[in-house]
Amino acid sequence: MRKSTLILGLLGVVILAFRSWNPGPATPAHFPKPVYDFARNPLRSETVQLGRALFYDPLLSVNNGISCASCHSQYNGFAHADHALSHGIFDSIGTRNAPALMNLAWQKSFMWDGAVNHLDVQALAPITHPKEMGETLNGVIKKLNASVIYPSLFYNAFGDSAITGQRVLLALSQFQLTLISANAKYDSVKAGKAVFTPQQQRGYALFKTHCNTCHREPMFTTGAFSSNGLPVDTTLNDYGRGAITHRSADSLLFKIPTLRNIEFTYPYMHDGRFTRLSQVLNHYTSGIVPHKNLPAELQKPISLSPEEKVDLTAFLLTLTDKKFLYNPAYSYPKEIFSRGRRNPASLSSQ
Amino acid sequence: MKTFYLLLLCICCRVAVTAHTVQVNFTPVFGSQILKPGQTHYHTSTADSIRIEVCRFYISHIKFMHDKNVVFDAAAQVYLIDMADTVSQQLQFTLPDGVNWNAISFCLGTDSATNVSGALGGSLDPANGMYWAWQSGYINFKLEGSSPRCTARKHEFQFHLGGYASPFATLQQIRLDCVQSSNINVVCDTAKFFDYTDVKTTAAIMSPGARAVELSVAAAGLFAVKP
Numbered sequence: 001m002r003k004s005t006l007i008l009g010l011l012g013v014v015i016l017a018f019r020s021w022n023p024g025p026a027t028p029a030h031f032p033k034p035v036y037d038f039a040r041n042p043l044r045s046e047t048v049q050l051g052r053a054l055f056y057d058p059l060l061s062v063n064n065g066i067s068c069a070s071c072h073s074q075y076n077g078f079a080h081a082d083h084a085l086s087h088g089i090f091d092s093i094g095t096r097n098a099p100a101l102m103n104l105a106w107q108k109s110f111m112w113d114g115a116v117n118h119l120d121v122q123a124l125a126p127i128t129h130p131k132e133m134g135e136t137l138n139g140v141i142k143k144l145n146a147s148v149i150y151p152s153l154f155y156n157a158f159g160d161s162a163i164t165g166q167r168v169l170l171a172l173s174q175f176q177l178t179l180i181s182a183n184a185k186y187d188s189v190k191a192g193k194a195v196f197t198p199q200q201q202r203g204y205a206l207f208k209t210h211c212n213t214c215h216r217e218p219m220f221t222t223g224a225f226s227s228n229g230l231p232v233d234t235t236l237n238d239y240g241r242g243a244i245t246h247r248s249a250d251s252l253l254f255k256i257p258t259l260r261n262i263e264f265t266y267p268y269m270h271d272g273r274f275t276r277l278s279q280v281l282n283h284y285t286s287g288i289v290p291h292k293n294l295p296a297e298l299q300k301p302i303s304l305s306p307e308e309k310v311d312l313t314a315f316l317l318t319l320t321d322k323k324f325l326y327n328p329a330y331s332y333p334k335e336i337f338s339r340g341r342r343n344p345a346s347l348s349s350q
Numbered sequence: 351m352k353t354f355y356l357l358l359l360c361i362c363c364r365v366a367v368t369a370h371t372v373q374v375n376f377t378p379v380f381g382s383q384i385l386k387p388g389q390t391h392y393h394t395s396t397a398d399s400i401r402i403e404v405c406r407f408y409i410s411h412i413k414f415m416h417d418k419n420v421v422f423d424a425a426a427q428v429y430l431i432d433m434a435d436t437v438s439q440q441l442q443f444t445l446p447d448g449v450n451w452n453a454i455s456f457c458l459g460t461d462s463a464t465n466v467s468g469a470l471g472g473s474l475d476p477a478n479g480m481y482w483a484w485q486s487g488y489i490n491f492k493l494e495g496s497s498p499r500c501t502a503r504k505h506e507f508q509f510h511l512g513g514y515a516s517p518f519a520t521l522q523q524i525r526l527d528c529v530q531s532s533n534i535n536v537v538c539d540t541a542k543f544f545d546y547t548d549v550k551t552t553a554a555i556m557s558p559g560a561r562a563v564e565l566s567v568a569a570a571g572l573f574a575v576k577p
């Protein structure tokens with residue numbers, strides 16, 4: 001028994017030794033348990049800050065021209081407003097729309113087709129994609145080692161200045177895990193601190209009838225793969241999940257996106273084909289093209305009167321979380337980069 | 351004070367059970383030749399010359415066996431064996447004295463738990479170039495090179511075998527009988543790989559799928575104990 005107290009005590013000392021040790025962010029009361037295993041990558045403010053610097057640094061791309069934030073901008077809920085299809089180095093155009101990034105700790109799989117099974121390894125895809133950042137992880141590590149600011153940022157984050165692929169990825173995860181959106185009007189209503197207007201209330205009822213099976217509260221997605229009957233864009237021929245699993249039952253299925261901050265995460269859908277919510281609602285009432293994997297809920301067209309569409313839209317706008325969209329903790333880290341020279345990419349001493 | 355004695359006891363215990371080192375060498379070869387980057391080898395059955403530029407693979411779940419029983423389990427570590435790095439080929443284990451064994455068993459590749467655990471370090475760091483970027487998962491076995499027979503660009507072939515998810519799981523369990531010794535030499539004979547597949551018809555496997563599974567089974571057959 002004595003021994004166990006000693007071990008506990010020792011553990012306590014070790015834990016205290018890690019300043020600002022915190023296994024995970026505070027979970028909003030009405031959210032389920034996070035999927036991400038914070039015990040394996042406990043959040044520390046120094047590591048979060050390192051991840052934030054990496055997220056905003058074009059050094060991660062082969063021509064030092066594109067950062068994660070180039071395609072995932074905070075004011076768009078970390079989606080990409082101006083481009084239906086992603087826009088990478090040397091003006092290359094990808095094949096998919098950059099999704100919004102938020103509440104990633106609650107997500108089971110990543111990318112529109114779930115090709116990525118863990119947040120930590122997601123960043124490998126954009127870093128190495130020839131049409132996104134076109135770099136290699138080793139190329140990034142070399143540049144980070146040569147930079148003025150990173151060795152000390154890694155030292156602060158991990159206790160020594162060794163820069164490894166694992167550490168780059170864990171730090172990027174840490175920053176992205178802090179991107180929690182749980183302060184929309186919807187959340188205040190759930191917490192009993194606000195009430196919906198009658199119009200929002202009617203919209204909420206419509207939402208629960210027609211949309212909630214897939215875009216399930218409070219995350220506004222079940223995280224599953226599904227189809228909402230978009231006709232295939234024959235210039236892209238994107239079959240989504242099917243190309244990953246090689247199963248015909250998965251053909252044309254895409255990950256159900258969250259609807260949080262939907263007012264700002266346009267354009268919509270995996271190929272960014274819609275720019276306005278009105279187009280999305282028109283799709284659900286009159287644009288669905290049946291195929292063999294279309295879920296039962298959408299086999300019969302959804303009928304919504306023009307007034308109901310306005311009500312439903314009013315509800316969707318209650319998912320806007322201004323605190324999230326303007327949270328200074330998520331923004332370009334001037335204070336970190338100003339420790340070096342002005343442009344983060346030029347920090348590298350080459 | 352009690353803890354002090356406890357500690358002392360622990361140290362004594364460690365000393366009391368004496369141990370010895372067993373080294374297992376994994377050597378990538380082509381027939382009777384040890385593989386070296388840039389060397390040309392002759393493949394008899396296809397009358398073909400083959401250059402191997404890259405041969406790297408993961409070895410995990412190493413166990414020492416006596417008949418059907420596991421007598422020593424060195425499970426935790428995953429090793430990345432690289433033809434270009436002889437140190438990576440020499441694996442050392444500390445076995446307690448008195449353990450009798452007559453076989454080793456190991457897996458070619460990384461298990462599915464490893465494949466869904468996010469960013470790992472050491473031999474499993476994605477910076478080692480054995481991780482797929484666009485679809486999560488480790489490359490378990492990588493063989494790259496060239497051959498005049500290969501009709502692909504620059505006559506180059508690339509086999510990146512991996513995939514952890516059913517029905518295309520590629521992890522292979524291998525058991526090799528051997529005579530107990532402090533030095534075991536396991537060869538991975540890449541020449542045999544080209545008996546299973548013809549680079550003229552298949553020059554590249556770069557993603558999980560049925561072919562990757564077939565060739566992973568073939569890759570498991572390349573391993574043998576060299577007396």
